[in-house]
Amino acid sequence: MIAFSDERRLPLRPWMIPAFILEVYAFALAFLQAVGGVRTDEAKYLLNIPYPHPPLARTIFSLTEFLPFQEMLWRVILASVLVQAVWLVWDMGRRLPRPSRFVLAASWLLSAAVITLGGAILVATLTALQGLVLLWLWECKWEAGKEINFFSRFPLIHRKEWQACLIGIWWLFSLFTAYQAVIFLPLVLALLRRCGTSFPLRVLYGWLPLGLLGIYTLSNPLAAATMLIHADDGSSVTAFTRLWGTAKLLLIAGSGVATVLGLLGLLRRRSRPVLFSFVLLLFFVLGSVPYPYYALLFLPFLSFGVLHVLDHERLSVTVVLPSLAAAAVVLVFLFPPEFHRSPARAVMQAIIPRDKQGDILITHSFGHEWQYESPFTVRHFRRPLMADAQAIVCQEQCDDFGFEWKPLSVRGITDLPEVWVRSSP
Amino acid sequence: MAKSFPALLFGCLAILILAILTPRVWLLRKLYLDSDLRSTVRVELNGINAQEGILLSDMLVQEVTDNTMRFRLQFHRRGADNSGCLIDYFSTGQVHFCAKSGPPPGPAPATP
Known part of the structure; x- marks a missing residue:
């Protein structure tokens, strides 16, 4: 012993x-x-x-x-x-x-x-x-x-x-x-x-x-x-x-x-x-x-x-x-601490498992936490950039992006932001 | 000598910082001395932002001449960032990769 x-x-x-x-x-x-x-x-x-x-x-x-x-x-x-x-x-x-x-x-x-x-x-x-x-x-x-x-x-x-x-x-x-x-x-x-x-x-x-x-x-x-x-x-x-x-x-x-x-x-x-x-x-x-x-x-x-x-x-x-x-x-x-969680983490946790490549486009102004949660390049939404994007995050209601895109449901988010991903495999 | 050693040490640290920063400021001097050039740079950066959706904080201006602006584009994200050196020509509004810099993976450069 x-x-x-x-x-x-x-x-x-x-x-x-x-x-x-x-x-x-x-x-x-x-x-x-x-x-x-x-x-x-x-x-x-x-x-x-x-x-x-x-x-x-x-x-x-x-x-x-x-x-x-x-x-x-x-x-x-x-x-x-x-x-x-x-x-x-x-x-x-x-x-x-x-x-x-x-x-x-x-x-x-x-x-x-x-x-x-x-x-x-x-x-x-x-x-x-x-x-x-x-x-x-x-x-x-x-x-x-x-x-x-x-x-x-x-x-x-x-x-x-x-x-x-x-x-x-x-x-x-x-x-x-x-x-x-x-x-x-x-x-x-x-x-x-x-x-x-x-x-x-x-x-x-x-x-x-x-x-x-x-x-x-x-x-x-x-x-x-x-x-x-x-x-x-x-x-x-x-x-x-x-x-x-x-x-x-x-x-x-x-x-x-x-x-x-x-x-x-x-x-x-x-x-x-x-x-x-x-x-x-x-x-x-x-x-x-x-x-x-x-x-x-x-x-x-x-x-x-x-x-x-x-x-x-x-x-x-x-x-x-x-x-x-x-x-x-x-x-x-x-004056409590900020408990409101940005949707960035939940959205990225829904996008990452899809295992696709391409940028994330976000409408309206957004914080750097989106960049922090993302392993992909994050840009402001511009229509010409959609060709190289894998997902679009709409912080306000977006128009339909066409048949190539479908909405993605994100756990814990019922309303905004809307997330759209490519519908093609 | 022993008494002046700490001051010498601090002086060396200051000179080192100065040696790193001074060349950068020198390359940007026209940005501060010429207000027209300053507004041109602002317009060009906003143009690239409007066209390419690139965040202003992802563009670090490194050199400004009468006709060009050289900047480092770095897409900040979790993990290794895509980055590259770009030159914006004011006369044509075209953006090209710097001669010795390869293109960052991803979409083609901006052509505002």
Whole structure:
């Protein structure tokens, strides 16, 4: 009989059980999002369609395109990093008493934005995490020889010149992940100043990445054109809609309770770089169409604010935690995740087994999820293209296409879209 | 030297990115400098979309001259994408495959 002695057992560290529980939470968030299937923005990132954001994250996503479980893989990874990021929030509050640290961690984990968007494949998730790391660095007081946090164990990082370089690389990666990372410029410049970086090096680490992003934008006219189109879309949105949209995003980001505490904390702390970045974010959201996923961008700022309220106020955990949880439940109920499933997957699952070749033509405008679900070329419907097509998807009622074409019944779809396939064998 | 090594490392990374991006921008400079050319490119892209049903996001403009537009056509889909290089001649409105690029499998190129 083979038996291991007690000494060979995996030692149970204190962080393992919470990490496991957090991972279960992350998996639940990923599966919650999977109910709605792949959305157009998610498909854009998974297929590496070159707009609107810079290429870093979407290139990495698309490297796994050969995997049949690509969608679920990234849902789980993104939900996991978002949920496990609470360790950074926990670390930021190391000076607080334990009950207050639980309130701080809950402000992150019980955010309605985390619950409703945690498992979505979005670059906003990555931008929120990139922002959290910068805020965490801002909270770290780097003192030589003192073990302040995990990174204090690496002597190289104690050197100011390496800290500045790593901040520069983080900033460069953040910018090449998503344009909205630009809002962190004041924070990055302040961090570089704190490292004692000279002016030329601040230009190198802080401003040069912005220049590179500008050059990238010029190299991809579609990205530039999309930004102009989105700006144009936003011009029809009224000031009231923008304000209400932004207020709603703030409410969702902090589940109401952490929104109020976070805003109070931000104002009380009066940390200029953090406030500047937050104001830039406000302007960014107010100036664009307030998409729901922007709520994630507010999250690190609100947790930072909550930290500074907890510094001064001893809030009762037994009051704050249940209030936060109750507010999160109400907000998730009021603004639930997108459960409406695009018909793309069902339609493609009906077309693929026919084992025919040819394009899929789709009438009216359609999302990139159609491309994601299809192993065939997808095009807009044009009559001359019918000769090389194997199926036509009509998103509104279509005329009869003639004897060569017959309707295909798709499981779960009774009305629209109509699917037509060639009647010949 | 040890103190300037991180800056040197970062500088090399920046130069590498710059070296990749600058030639691309140079080939597109006329798109940004000439507003007439810009509107011609827009009309041509919309024309190809209208005729061939190709999504604008599947066409990546790579080079613009006074008479031509070179673009990469990539049909994004699950699995290996069909892709190829095409040149659109503004004077005739005809689209041809680039000299060194084979045609992507599928329908013939657009002739708006």
